[in-house]
Amino acid sequence: MASKPHNILDLSDLAFLLVEDNPNMRSLIKEFLRCFGGRKFLEAEEGADGLGLLEHKAVDIVITNWEMRPIDGLELVRLIRRQPVAEKRSVPVIMASGYSTPSNVRLARDQGVTEFLTKPISARELYKRIENVILRPRPFIRAKNYIGPCRHRHDDTVYEGPKRRNMDDDLFSATAS
Numbered sequence: 001m002a003s004k005p006h007n008i009l010d011l012s013d014l015a016f017l018l019v020e021d022n023p024n025m026r027s028l029i030k031e032f033l034r035c036f037g038g039r040k041f042l043e044a045e046e047g048a049d050g051l052g053l054l055e056h057k058a059v060d061i062v063i064t065n066w067e068m069r070p071i072d073g074l075e076l077v078r079l080i081r082r083q084p085v086a087e088k089r090s091v092p093v094i095m096a097s098g099y100s101t102p103s104n105v106r107l108a109r110d111q112g113v114t115e116f117l118t119k120p121i122s123a124r125e126l127y128k129r130i131e132n133v134i135l136r137p138r139p140f141i142r143a144k145n146y147i148g149p150c151r152h153r154h155d156d157t158v159y160e161g162p163k164r165r166n167m168d169d170d171l172f173s174a175t176a177s
Contacts, residue, residue, distance in 0.1 A: 015040040019050035019064040032123045047071030051079050059091055066097035074111050081112040081147040090140045092133035096121055112148025
């Protein structure tokens with residue numbers, strides 16, 4: 001079904017949580033992940049069930065749909081980012097939606113989504129998002145009004161000037177407790 005990318009990552013030990021209300025889409029995503037070497041899957045039909053699985057199981061990457069009821073993907077991300085355990089709070093979240101307007105992508109980013117994936121999903125684009133969260137993780141931020149991965153993708157480690165934000169002290173490692 002999906003062809004393997006040339007420089008394939010080893011996904012065999014990663015646990016994926018798929019939160020998608022459409023069983024056909026869940027099946028397609030799972031098949032793509034299997035083609036990439038994935039073997040561990042947890043599945044939920046909506047946000048509350050996905051959050052319950054995340055709270056009780058080890059999860060490495062969450063892939064969620066935006067449009068679900070009663071708890072949608074954005075609310076799921078808000079709840080994940082407010083988990084009391086840092087390991088759960090900082091799990092990478094890839095959000096999929098057919099409504100990929102710039103304002104929706106910004107809204108998802110501002111809620112703490114790590115990567116955004118436009119539907120219809122292709123194997124290549126899903127792999128790119130997984131590759132980004134594994135090979136190019138962004139620092140995790142905890143500030144007054146935001147918890148999630150740094151919203152800036154560029155590498156500004158060469159910047160030597162004064163702090164640009166009051167919240168720069170709130171940067172912390174995803175592994176911090």
